[in-house]
Amino acid sequence: MNIGEVIEKLREELHAHNYNYYALDNPTISDFEFDQKLKELERLELENPEFYDENSPTQRVGGVIVKNFETVPHRYRMYSLDNSYSKEDLLEWEQRIQKVLGDVDVEYVCELKYDGASISITYENGVIKQALTRGDGFQGDDVTHNIKTIKSVPIKLKGDYPAIFEIRGEIVLPFKGFEQMNQDLIEIGEVPYSNPRNTASGSLKLQDSSEVAKRPLECLLYNVVGVNELMESQFSSLEKARSWGFKVPKEAVLVKSIEEVFDFINYWDAHRVGLPYETDGVVVKVNSLYQQEELGYTSKSPRWAMAYKFQAEQVETILESISYQVGRTGAITPVANLKAVQLAGTVVRRASLHNADQIEKLDIRVGDVVYVEKGGEIIPKIVGVNLEARPEDSEPTVYIDTCPECGTDLVRKEGEVQHYCPNFYGCAPQIVGRIQHFISRKAMDVAGLGEETVSLLYQSGLVTTYADLYELKKEEIVPLERMADKSAENLINGIEESKKIPFERVLYALGIRFVGETVAKKLAFHYKNIDALRMAPLEDLIEVDEIGDKIAQSVIAFFENEVNIQVIERLKGYGVQLEVVEKEMIVHSNTFEGKTVVVSGVFTTFTRDEIKVAIEEHGGKVGSSISAKTGFVVAGDKMGPSKLEKAQKLQIPILDEMSFLKMIGVNRD
Ligand SMILES: NC(=O)c1ccc[n+]([C@@H]2O[C@H](COP(=O)([O-])OP(=O)(O)OC[C@H]3O[C@@H](n4cnc5c(N)ncnc54)[C@H](O)[C@@H]3O)[C@@H](O)[C@H]2O)c1
Numbered sequence: 043m044n045i046g047e048v049i050e051k052l053r054e055e056l057h058a059h060n061y062n063y064y065a066l067d068n069p070t071i072s073d074f075e076f077d078q079k080l081k082e083l084e085r086l087e088l089e090n091p092e093f094y095d096e097n098s099p100t101q102r103v104g105g106v107i108v109k110n111f112e113t114v115p116h117r118y119r120m121y122s123l124d125n126s127y128s129k130e131d132l133l134e135w136e137q138r139i140q141k142v143l144g145d146v147d148v149e150y151v152c153e154l155k156y157d158g159a160s161i162s163i164t165y166e167n168g169v170i171k172q173a174l175t176r177g178d179g180f181q182g183d184d185v186t187h188n189i190k191t192i193k194s195v196p197i198k199l200k201g202d203y204p205a206i207f208e209i210r211g212e213i214v215l216p217f218k219g220f221e222q223m224n225q226d227l228i229e230i231g232e233v234p235y236s237n238p239r240n241t242a243s244g245s246l247k248l249q250d251s252s253e254v255a256k257r258p259l260e261c262l263l264y265n266v267v268g269v270n271e272l273m274e275s276q277f278s279s280l281e282k283a284r285s286w287g288f289k290v291p292k293e294a295v296l297v298k299s300i301e302e303v304f305d306f307i308n309y310w311d312a313h314r315v316g317l318p319y320e321t322d323g324v325v326v327k328v329n330s331l332y333q334q335e336e337l338g339y340t341s342k343s344p345r346w347a348m349a350y351k352f353q354a355e356q357v358e359t360i361l362e363s364i365s366y367q368v369g370r371t372g373a374i375t376p377v378a379n380l381k382a383v384q385l386a387g388t389v390v391r392r393a394s395l396h397n398a399d400q401i402e403k404l405d406i407r408v409g410d411v412v413y414v415e416k417g418g419e420i421i422p423k424i425v426g427v428n429l430e431a432r433p434e435d436s437e438p439t440v441y442i443d444t445c446p447e448c449g450t451d452l453v454r455k456e457g458e459v460q461h462y463c464p465n466f467y468g469c470a471p472q473i474v475g476r477i478q479h480f481i482s483r484k485a486m487d488v489a490g491l492g493e494e495t496v497s498l499l500y501q502s503g504l505v506t507t508y509a510d511l512y513e514l515k516k517e518e519i520v521p522l523e524r525m526a527d528k529s530a531e532n533l534i535n536g537i538e539e540s541k542k543i544p545f546e547r548v549l550y551a552l553g554i555r556f557v558g559e560t561v562a563k564k565l566a567f568h569y570k571n572i573d574a575l576r577m578a579p580l581e582d583l584i585e586v587d588e589i590g591d592k593i594a595q596s597v598i599a600f601f602e603n604e605v606n607i608q609v610i611e612r613l614k615g616y617g618v619q620l621e622v623v624e625k626e627m628i629v630h631s632n633t634f635e636g637k638t639v640v641v642s643g644v645f646t647t648f649t650r651d652e653i654k655v656a657i658e659e660h661g662g663k664v665g666s667s668i669s670a671k672t673g674f675v676v677a678g679d680k681m682g683p684s685k686l687e688k689a690q691k692l693q694i695p696i697l698d699e700m701s702f703l704k705m706i707g708v709n710r711d
């Protein structure tokens with residue numbers, strides 16, 4: 043593999059983990075491993091800048107948008123956090139901060155890092171207005187109805203709250219409530235939930251708010267947004283939010299040095315087991331909002347905050363059996379079934395084993411006493427075997443050589459770690475997985491059709507390819523389990539609507555191996571229609587920007603397959619978009635087109651965030667730091683001296699508030 047392929051492979055792997063984590067609430071590797079892989083990708087991208095991709099997991103918040111909720115753009119972007127597992131990392135972070143801010147005193151707020159699902163809630167005139175999930179950071183799901191059922195979310199505020207603002211925090215499930223829920227499930231013979239974080243996140247995605255209301259969720263808040271001018275520091279904003287009636291954790295402290303940050307970390311590393319909620323670390327934030335502004339953001343996280351993650355906890359238990367799961371692409375994942383054991387506050391029954399190599403490397407055998415570890419992660423992993431406790435009659439694990447779902451002989455390609463079931467068209471989880479991918483949000487985005495319904499449709503023999511969706515009739519669907527007249531109608535309408543989805547997304551939806559969203563776009567715009575793409579020879583394909591040998595081979599293999607061709611011909615017949623429709627672009631104002639604009643300082647008529655929104659509405663891009671590429675600087679009061687100097691040195695035009703407003707045609711006296 044060349045370096046470009048290594049990078050692409052790592053990206054795909056991380057995209058898949060993000061999906062498992064955020065969409066399915068079912069991660070298959072530990073957070074620690076995920077973070078290691080992400081750091082590795084970051085390093086490779088830094089060393090090979092020619093492979094930069096704005097869609098890389100290093101550049102984007104990992105969340106997803108869930109179907110069945112209204113998608114709403116965030117007024118202010120929601121970011122992730124940089125994280126570290128060592129105190130050295132924190133010291134380096136402090137140095138980076140001091141370098142930007144100059145030789146000034148920096149105060150920090152230390153907060154606990156709660157493990158749940160992030161939420162952003164808007165209040166207008168003291169009344170809850172809207173609650174959005176983080177989604178991909180730019181837009182989220184409107185889960186207002188669900189959030190309103192949570193008792194610790196105030197419906198009406200008290201005190202001197204601002205007329206309009208957003209507040210952000212974490213929806214968590216306290217251990218006690220979680221255990222009660224599981225107790226109830228066990229009593230009715232159901233499978234208990236695996237941990238509080240997944241359950242909290244999954245709860246927000248429930249369609250039925252009355253179900254959400256039954257769950258003992260809580261909302262912890264830690265960030266007021268959109269009213270910078272009323273606040274001067276993170277710590278004081280926490281106090282204010284508390285006075286308005288929000289549940290703001292009391293553990294947060296204000297400290298004056300990084301040494302005191304370490305004291306906080308040490309204390310909570312030892313005492314967090316006593317907390318009512320799951321925590322996976324500490325978040326350290328620069329206290330002054332003015333300094334925060336100076337530090338700004340990377341494409342993914344604030345430079346003024348850093349998460350410090352706690353180290354993992356370990357226990358011993360018995361490996362009772364190994365089972366094997368088959369994914370959409372046919373990839374086989376082994377799973378360890380463990381004797382139930384308490385670990386970091388939750389009951390652990392399963393652990394991931396990744397692949398045959400991993401099992402062989404650790405010589406993991408059924409009946410072994412294994413060490414299981416759980417850090418910030420959800421699915422724990424086996425990190426070793428207690429060989430002294432190994433039973434005498436123990437036998438080495440023989441990895442399966444046929445598919446557990448369809449019995450086909452498995453294959454393992456040169457250089458790949460995973461085994462695959464090659465029975466593409468006959469293996470149930472692959473068939474269902476492909477259709478689920480086809481209807482997913484970034485693909486055909488079929489409203490009214492979810493993953494479970496796809497399984498149901500398959501089991502009832504109604505669909506075996508995604509083309510079959512377009513033949514579905516209402517009468518066929520209504521008799522299905524949990525289907526009503528209305529939902530069947532919605533499903534049919536959703537499928538009909540999907541015929542408007544543009545070609546590049548249809549191409550992605552087809553599920554050609556290695557053809558992700560970006561590659562699908564490149565191919566769609568290059569070839570303009572499916573027939574041209576289908577006819578393209580290898581030499582031609584690899585000429586397309588970003589298309590390498592591996593992707594080209596996979597495209598060719600896809601179109602060489604008769605079944606695929608038939609399916610595509612059918613899609614064409616139903617009116618699915620299989621060619622690019624050129625449309626005219628509507629531009630509201632192009633005042634800042636092609637320009638990156640940096641905002642700094644304090645403003646009087648607009649908040650800083652409103653100015654940033656306005657820049658984008660007028661065609662510009664908001665930049666976080668001044669460079670030779672900066673088009674304008676919009677400067678309010680108290681612009682940082684280092685920024686000012688830099689802008690002057692590079693001769694970048696500086697706009698004051700009034701001139702900026704004039705440029706975008708706003709008169710505000
Ligand atoms: N295991 C997997 O497959 C997998 C996949 C994707 C992500 N992950 C894990 O998820 C994490 C990345 O997710 P992320 O982008 O949400 O980042 P993150 O969870 O590390 O940090 C950002 C989030 O922390 C939360 N948070 C909790 N307390 C906070 C506080 N006091 N102040 C500010 N924010 C606070 C917020 O919701 C915020 O969105 C990583 O730890 C990663 O390992 C794991």
Ligand SMILES: [Zn+2]
Pocket residue numbers: 368445446447448449450463464465468469470
């Ligand atoms: Zn199979």
